[in-house]
Amino acid sequence: AREIRLADYQAPDYLIDTIDLTFNLDPIATRVSATMHVRRNGSHSRPLILNGESLKLISIDYDGEKLSEHKFALTDRLLTLPDVREDFVLTIVTEINPAANTALEGLYQSAGNFCTQCEPEGFRRITYFVDRPDILARYSVAIIADELDYPVLLANGNPVSLESAGEGRQIARWVDPHPKPSYLFALVAGKLTALKDTFITQSGRKIDLAIYVEPHNADRCAHAMDSLKKSMRWDEETYGREYDLDVFNIVAVDDFNMGAMENKGLNIFNSRYILAKPDTATDADYAGIESVVAHEYFHNWSGNRVTCRDWFQLSLKEGFTVFRDQEFSADMGSRAVNRIQDVNMLRQIQFAEDAGPQAHPVQPKSYREINNFYTSTVYNKGAEVVRMQRNLLGWETFRRGTDLYFDRFDGQAVTIEDFLQCMSEASGKDLSQFRRWYDVAGTPKLRVSDARLPGQYILKIQQEISGSEPYMMPLDVALFTAEGDPIALDGTGVLVQTLTVCEMHQSWSFSVDVPPNIRIIPSLNRGFTAPVEIHYPYDQEALAILSHADSDPFNRWDAMQKLWLLTLLERIKSGQNGPSESEPPLPEGLSHAFGQILLESDQDPMFVAECISLPSEKYLADQFDENIPFEAIHRERNLLRRQLAEVWESTLLLVYEKNQPADHYRYEPRAVGQRQVRRLVLSYLTTLDRPAWLQLAVTQFDRADNMTESFNALFALSVRPTDVFERLMARFEERWRHDPLIMDKWFALQAQRTDGDALERVRQLMGHPAFSLKNPNRVHALIGSYARGNLMDFHAPDGHGYQWLADRIIEIDGFNPQLAARLATAFNIWKRLDPARAILMKEALVRMNERPACSPDLSEITGKSLG
């Protein structure tokens, strides 16, 4: 595919003001009639060019006259009308085959129902259209379908009528008063039941809410509905944003490439982000639902009312909306723990992406397949960049900036530049230097050093970045004594300062009242105010002090993470060529810090759970630029966990017992924290070779009245091969085999086990009745979990993991290129492998890349990876 470049952007040649669509639904031959008012934009004589893919053109009608074939040109992607009037009405009839649509883009079927996914370029698979986000049109939709098979008929906007169309068919009409880009179009038809509710907006309007699901899932919608109402209230209270239609509908479908989609008034969700009840969903599922429901709802303003001019502006809506949903979750639960989890994710996924072959700026400058740019960089780094603006401006000024933005650009398709301009006007600050965050790929590093003078503490910061233009960023700092006491800065009572870092080399001097013999320990980038890597020569002692005494919970957690890393990396490096003869002793400072944090579990169990979580194998692997020692990483991480469990065994048991939540399941922060700390503690205990702790897990499984506790027990038992584990897995399967969404947990757990048989097991599980290669959730659960979550087996020295995954990707690429491309990012790592593995992984990449049938989606990823 041709490369599309931001620099080439041009305003559209024609605008489309209205479009009336009529769908005559049929699984294999759906007729779509589209009537559009088209108007020339500016003065020129260029042709009208419409996008269209996998469409059968039936007829074109130009201002009431049928257009004969020599009046237009048709290729497999474009329809060109050379001589058109200044403005005119065009009616195009096409035929499409939803049942054959396995790419899950455009109009397709899931469980026999019809649904759509149009972002970014799916609308062109429904009808010929100028399919780009800066074409804002008013839509009206008529859906005609068999009334027995498709009793529920939904589209964007407000419902107008539902009547019989004769011959057992009915016709539903919908009108959306808000102009929108084609990517927000949606249609659903099927046998669905709804959970209904209402919401009264701040101005007193009553909104009808509904969540549509397949009938057997009717009892699993309450949490999503609750999340929706909370989101609607939060956006009013926090951003002053009110909902703007009479209805808000959500539909859950099983076959969906992504998490969910913010179509105007008709959000369509992957069912994993809607369906939950205590015995089927874990706390993590509940949290995911709350945040994705909020995210899609928030798009109604940040994305729909104000949308993107072109796809290079994707982070304008995604980065901002992720920031909004992160803050919403922080307000609903524990702010500190949410920040820890968000940063942990950013570091593990986005930092790695930014350091690898797919690295791109938050505002990419070119692409071949835009679907490949729905990335952690655009979403999560994009959110950090918005967060930094909030931090630099302060909330109130930032909010004046967002008011200005929504006000000024309502109903328009705009750019990241427009957003920055509003922030700059609201604050009077020059943000031109700040723009760099959007334009340049890579994670900036700050090298920090310090010095003491009598009565003074000096902090020096150097930006280590490629290029000579420094970034601008807010950096919160505080100082602590070796006793763990906070130090007042500059003779005031102020304990924390926000530094604006904006030069390559900068230093700050603080007057401090600390005798020279008392050590000063800096707490840097508190709350992770800037998405950077900090290099400061912390030793074990300093980290142990911060992990205990820092008044910023994020930095306490971070100090603990750094403590783990210090010890683990040292052990991994010295154990790279095999385990040492005798076990290295457990460092005193680390062990003590661990024990101290355990004792805090009655205050904030979730925080404790985060602090006692070891860095993942993936994150450890990311610390190596070459020759990643997978075996040593796995071995040393497990060893450290076992050593800690040995020393703290009785405390762990005490923490486990004290955190038994009240008897029936509730999704509320304290109980979630208690279950999470029990999960961690139990998996420490089960690393010890003691029947009593295995029994503890079995008892937890047997007594649990909820999925979180029963699955956590399985998780804890999965670390070693035992008969009890196999028995409980069989019981789980027996109970849930007919519910594929739940079986995903079971598939994932099997794919991640490191008992030497993982690939064979995964191969066999592909034949399990609940598995289907066509369903993205199943593929991620089984194949994705293997490639991303089982580093030991996937990176087996003989290359069996690489070959097998490449074969599966090739197979999937034949019917769902987006899914194939996403899986292929598991190969990004090849240049950091040892030479033997690198050759094997490269071979697999070349094999995928060189097929003539390779999709543009996949070949963009494999091509960049091969570099």
Ligand code: B3K
């Ligand atoms: N905007 C959609 C993503 C669509 C992705 C298409 N490949 C979901 C979201 O970010 O809310």
Ligand code: ZN
């Ligand atoms: Zn989004």
